Amino acid sequence: MAVTRTPLTGNSSSAATAAASDALGGASKAGSGERPSLARRVVARHGHPREWVWGYLMVAPLALGLAGFYLWPIVQSVYYSFTSWGAFGGQQWAGLANYRAFLSDPQLPKAAWNTVLYSLLLLASIPASIVFAALLNQVRGRSVGLYRTLYFIPVVSMPAAVAMVWRWLYNGDYGLINYLLSLVGIHGPHWVSDGRFAVYAMALVGIWAVVGYNMIIFAAGLKGIPRHYYEAAELDGAGRVRQFFSITLPLLSPSIFFVSVITVISGLQMFDYVLLMLGRSNPALADSKTIAYLFYEYVFLDNEQGMGCAIAVVLTVVLLLLTAVQFRLQKRWVHYA
Amino acid sequence: MTRKLSALLCAAALVAAASACSSASSAAGGGDATGPVTLTYGIWDPNQKPAMQQIVSAFEKLHPNITVNIELTPNADYWQKLQTEAASGTAPDVFWMSTTRIGLYAGQGQLLPLTGRSGFDNSPFPASLNSIYTVGGKQYGMPKDYDTIGLWYNKKLFDAAGVAYPTAAWTWQDVIDASKKLTDPAKGTWGIASPDWTQENLYNDIYQAGGWVVSPDKKSSGFTDAKTLAGIQYALDFITKYKTSPTAQQMTDTDPSQLFASGKVAMFTDGDWDALTYKNAPGLQADVAPLPAGPQGRATVINGLANVIYARTPHAAAAWEFVRFLGGQQANAIQAASGAVIPAYHGLGDAWVKAMPQFHLQTFVDQLDHAVPYPVSANTGPWATADQTILDQIWAGKLSLSAGAQQLKSTTDADLAKG
The missing domain is CATH 3.40.190.10 (Periplasmic binding protein-like II)
Incomplete structure (x- = not known):
C-alpha cells in the first residue's frame, strides 16, 4: 500500500526545517555585526521598487502552491478535528468529542510510549552518523564518492521496498539475520512478529535508513571546521581524541542540533514501517502501534476522519512544543563559530 | 527580457499543473x-x-x-x-x-x-x-x-507419511489425526497451517460447529456462544494442543499459503483464488478436497x-x-x-473447473450446497479490523480464548450498535 504522510504533519516538519536553518543563518548574521541585510542594501543602491515586484512574482508560484496545498489544509484540518464525519462526507460539529475520545482511547498510552521510544532510539543515529562522517573525512581520493553513495542509497530507496527486504531479513525461521545468529549458537527470535522486539527491529531499520542523510550534513559541517584549529591543537600537544571532543564536537554542534530536531520530528511521525513491516494482522501489532498508526486506523479503516484530524492536531502541537524546547535548550550546548 | 520570459514560463507551468488536476473529473460525463x-x-x-x-x-x-x-x-x-x-x-x-x-x-x-x-x-x-x-x-x-474454501493438501507429504488423501467423508477428527501423522519436526514440516484468518479458516470452523458470527438482525455477535467457541478452539488446538501447525509468529513471518506452496505444510484450508499459485509452485503436487464436517456437519463460507x-x-x-x-x-x-x-x-463453473485439470476444482462448486454467507453488517470494516487484532492476541498466546471471546463480543457488539 502506498503510504503518504499527512499534509498537516508533513508541513510541520518542513516548517521546522526552515526554522532550524533560519536559526543557523540568524546566528551567523549576529556574528557579522551591525551591517544591514543584503536585500536592504540592494534596494538602497538601486532605489526603485520594481525589483520587489519581480521578487514577489518569482516567489508567487511556490508561495501560492504552499498556501493552497499546505497552509489551507492545515486550517481545514483544525476545523475538521471538531467535526464528526460520515463515511461519505457530510460532517457535523462535534465540539471536543474527538479529542475526548482520542485521549481516553485505551490504546493511546502504549502507542504514545512506542512513538517516544522509537524517536529516542532513532536519536542513536546521530553518534553513528558523526563517526561515519569523521571516518569518511579521512578517506582520500576517488573512493569518497563510492562510500558516500553506498551510505546514501538507503535514503533514496522506497520505504516499501526497504520494509519488504528487511521483513525478509528478519524472518524468524528463514531470515538471514537468524541464520547468522545460529552460526554462533544463538536462537534468534521472531523479530517483527514478537511484541517484545518489533519496535526495536523497526528502529534499527529507521537508523539504517537515516544514517546516510545525517552523514552528509555532518560531513559538510566537518568541512567547515578550519584546519588550522587542529594544527594549533597539535602544537599544544592534543591527541586525536582530545581534538575530537574539544574542536570537532563543539564546532559540529549546530549540525548536531539541526539533525536532532529533524530526527525527533520524523521519529514521532513514524508510520510506514508499522504498516509495511508488521502489517495489519500481526500478533506484535498491538504492542507496536504508534500515534501515526492510530491515525491511519481511525481514518482509513474506521472512516472517522474527524478523529484523524484531532490526532494530527495533537501530534502537531506536541511536535511544536518539543521543537520549542529543543530551541531553548540549544543555547546551553550549541556553539556557533 | 529573459527575466520576463522565465516568469512567464513559471506562470505557464503553474497553470498547466493546476489544470491537469481538474481534467480527470470531466471524463465521467457524456x-x-x-x-x-x-x-x-x-x-x-x-x-x-x-x-x-x-x-x-x-x-x-x-x-x-x-x-x-x-x-x-x-x-x-x-x-x-x-x-x-x-x-x-x-x-x-x-x-x-x-x-x-x-x-x-x-x-x-x-x-x-x-x-x-x-x-x-x-x-x-x-x-x-x-x-x-x-x-x-x-x-x-x-x-x-x-x-468458497476447500481443504488443500500436499500429495507428496501424504504419500511419504502413508496417510490416505482427504475425502468428502472426512470429519474434524480425521484432520486432527492426519495432522499428527504428517508433522515431522526433524524435517521442519507441519501437518496443517491454522492461522487466525477468518474467511479461510475460523468462520468455516464456527459454522461447522453450529456457531454464528453476526445475528440475522445484525445487532449482536455470537462470540460467547459455546458452539462458536468450539469452532475457534478447534482451529487453535492445532497450535496449542497438538502442535501440528506453525505458530502465529511463524505464520506472520512466512505466509501460510507460502508455507504450503513450498511444501512445508501438508494441509491448508484456502480459497479457490490460490489455485493458480499452487499450480505454478515449483515441485508442489497438491490437490483439494471439501472442508471436513464439524459437530454440526458441513459448511463453507461463500464470498x-x-x-x-x-x-x-x-x-x-x-x-x-x-x-x-x-x-x-x-x-x-x-x-x-x-x-x-x-x-x-x-452452471457456468465448468469452464473454470477445466482450466486446471490437475486439481479437483469442482470441489469449490459442489460446496455451494452448504455455503454460508460471509458475515457482514451495516459497517463491517471497523469490527472486522478490531476482531482481527484480538484474534492475533489469542493466537499469539497473550490472551486466553475465553477472555478474548469476551473482548470479541463486546467490541463487535459496540460496533454493530453504531449501525
Whole structure:
C-alpha cells in the first residue's frame, strides 16, 4: 500500500526545517555585526521598487502552491478535528468529542510510549552518523564518492521496498539475520512478529535508513571546521581524541542540533514501517502501534476522519512544543563559530 | 527580457499543473439521455481486465450509443479513492463491490437498488450471495463471481507419511489425526497451517460447529456462544494442543499459503483464488478436497464480488443496461473462459473447473450446497479490523480464548450498535 504522510504533519516538519536553518543563518548574521541585510542594501543602491515586484512574482508560484496545498489544509484540518464525519462526507460539529475520545482511547498510552521510544532510539543515529562522517573525512581520493553513495542509497530507496527486504531479513525461521545468529549458537527470535522486539527491529531499520542523510550534513559541517584549529591543537600537544571532543564536537554542534530536531520530528511521525513491516494482522501489532498508526486506523479503516484530524492536531502541537524546547535548550550546548 | 520570459514560463507551468488536476473529473460525463452516453466502470484486478474488456466490447456491440470506459485502480488504493469520489459525487457509474463494504455503501445511500428494475433477475445466482448484497429488503449488487474454501493438501507429504488423501467423508477428527501423522519436526514440516484468518479458516470452523458470527438482525455477535467457541478452539488446538501447525509468529513471518506452496505444510484450508499459485509452485503436487464436517456437519463460507450502480450517476438507465448485461449469461461465460474466477451465474463453473485439470476444482462448486454467507453488517470494516487484532492476541498466546471471546463480543457488539 502506498503510504503518504499527512499534509498537516508533513508541513510541520518542513516548517521546522526552515526554522532550524533560519536559526543557523540568524546566528551567523549576529556574528557579522551591525551591517544591514543584503536585500536592504540592494534596494538602497538601486532605489526603485520594481525589483520587489519581480521578487514577489518569482516567489508567487511556490508561495501560492504552499498556501493552497499546505497552509489551507492545515486550517481545514483544525476545523475538521471538531467535526464528526460520515463515511461519505457530510460532517457535523462535534465540539471536543474527538479529542475526548482520542485521549481516553485505551490504546493511546502504549502507542504514545512506542512513538517516544522509537524517536529516542532513532536519536542513536546521530553518534553513528558523526563517526561515519569523521571516518569518511579521512578517506582520500576517488573512493569518497563510492562510500558516500553506498551510505546514501538507503535514503533514496522506497520505504516499501526497504520494509519488504528487511521483513525478509528478519524472518524468524528463514531470515538471514537468524541464520547468522545460529552460526554462533544463538536462537534468534521472531523479530517483527514478537511484541517484545518489533519496535526495536523497526528502529534499527529507521537508523539504517537515516544514517546516510545525517552523514552528509555532518560531513559538510566537518568541512567547515578550519584546519588550522587542529594544527594549533597539535602544537599544544592534543591527541586525536582530545581534538575530537574539544574542536570537532563543539564546532559540529549546530549540525548536531539541526539533525536532532529533524530526527525527533520524523521519529514521532513514524508510520510506514508499522504498516509495511508488521502489517495489519500481526500478533506484535498491538504492542507496536504508534500515534501515526492510530491515525491511519481511525481514518482509513474506521472512516472517522474527524478523529484523524484531532490526532494530527495533537501530534502537531506536541511536535511544536518539543521543537520549542529543543530551541531553548540549544543555547546551553550549541556553539556557533 | 529573459527575466520576463522565465516568469512567464513559471506562470505557464503553474497553470498547466493546476489544470491537469481538474481534467480527470470531466471524463465521467457524456451527453444527455437520448444522445451517446459514456459510462465509467471501476474495477481493481488487472488480471481480470482483459475479460472485462471483452465483456464491454460485447455490450457496446449491442448498444452502439453507449461507450464504457474501464477505470482500473489497484486494490490498495481502490476503496480510498472510491470513497473520496463518492463523497464528491464523482464515483464511476458502475463499479465492483465487495461483501464487506456493501452494508456501508448501500446503507449510506451511495448505490441504486436493482430490485424492481425492468428485467432484474437474480435467480441464476447462489441465494447466499444474493442475500449478502440485499440490504433493507432490496438487492443492490448483481453478483459477479464467488469463492468458497476447500481443504488443500500436499500429495507428496501424504504419500511419504502413508496417510490416505482427504475425502468428502472426512470429519474434524480425521484432520486432527492426519495432522499428527504428517508433522515431522526433524524435517521442519507441519501437518496443517491454522492461522487466525477468518474467511479461510475460523468462520468455516464456527459454522461447522453450529456457531454464528453476526445475528440475522445484525445487532449482536455470537462470540460467547459455546458452539462458536468450539469452532475457534478447534482451529487453535492445532497450535496449542497438538502442535501440528506453525505458530502465529511463524505464520506472520512466512505466509501460510507460502508455507504450503513450498511444501512445508501438508494441509491448508484456502480459497479457490490460490489455485493458480499452487499450480505454478515449483515441485508442489497438491490437490483439494471439501472442508471436513464439524459437530454440526458441513459448511463453507461463500464470498464474492458484485457489480453496483452509483446513486448519483447521471446515466442511471444506461448503467442499468450495462449491469443487467454483466449479470447475464454471455458476460459470465466470458468470465468463465478467462479462468480467473468462478462466475456467479449458475452452471457456468465448468469452464473454470477445466482450466486446471490437475486439481479437483469442482470441489469449490459442489460446496455451494452448504455455503454460508460471509458475515457482514451495516459497517463491517471497523469490527472486522478490531476482531482481527484480538484474534492475533489469542493466537499469539497473550490472551486466553475465553477472555478474548469476551473482548470479541463486546467490541463487535459496540460496533454493530453504531449501525
